[in-house]
Amino acid sequence: MDEQQVELNSVKRAITNTPQNLNQIWQSYPVLWQQLSWNQSQLRLWLRALPDIQITNSTSEDPQYHIQQDNSGNDLGDTIASIVTALGKPMPIALLKKKMPPGTMVTDPMIQAAVKSHPKLQLKGPLISAIQ
Numbered sequence: 001m002d003e004q005q006v007e008l009n010s011v012k013r014a015i016t017n018t019p020q021n022l023n024q025i026w027q028s029y030p031v032l033w034q035q036l037s038w039n040q041s042q043l044r045l046w047l048r049a050l051p052d053i054q055i056t057n058s059t060s061e062d063p064q065y066h067i068q069q070d071n072s073g074n075d076l077g078d079t080i081a082s083i084v085t086a087l088g089k090p091m092p093i094a095l096l097k098k099k100m101p102p103g104t105m106v107t108d109p110m111i112q113a114a115v116k117s118h119p120k121l122q123l124k125g126p127l128i129s130a131i132q
Contacts, residue, residue, distance in 0.1 A: 007032045009117050012050065012067060019056070019066035022047070077118030079104070080111065081130060084121065090129035 011029060014020065025047070026033065026040055033043065047053060047065050056064040083099050084091055091099075093111050100106060111128070115121045120131050 004032065004035055006113055006117050008046075013117075013119075015047075015065050016067040019054075019064050021062045021064050023062050025065065076106065076110065076114040077121065080114055080128065081118060081120050084128055084130045090124065090127035092126050093128065096128060 007029065011025060011032070014028070015025065020028075022040065022044060026043060033039075036042075038046075044063075048055065050067060052068045054066045054068055056066070079101065080096060083096060087099075093108055096111060097106060112123060115123045115128050122129055122131055
């Protein structure tokens with residue numbers, strides 16, 4: 001996962017935690033929008049395409065966006081956090097891959113990106129640990 005995808009994921013997390021207007025989102029991540037060469041219309045389109053998105057005042061110039069959290073645990077970071085927390089100690093990526101739910105296919109870079117973007121996980125050398 002590249003740096004821009006990690007940043008887009010942090011935008012999604014931000015609007016999952018707190019509803020935000022288009023202008024708030026636009027002003028909070030100016031470097032990202034510049035890197036992507038996006039204008040506000042493209043941001044609006046991307047936000048509308050997100051799954052579980054709730055839009056308030058959708059016809060206004062500054063609609064409010066919020067992602068309804070589904071608590072299904074399908075997020076890779078949440079899955080990793082539950083595995084690491086259950087073990088109770090840091091674990092290497094190789095062991096984590098063996099403990100993933102059946103049918104879950106992940107690569108080392110996918111795991112590393114999920115850990116870096118998850119607020120309750122950290123990567124210390126080759127080990128993944130939960131932040132207390």
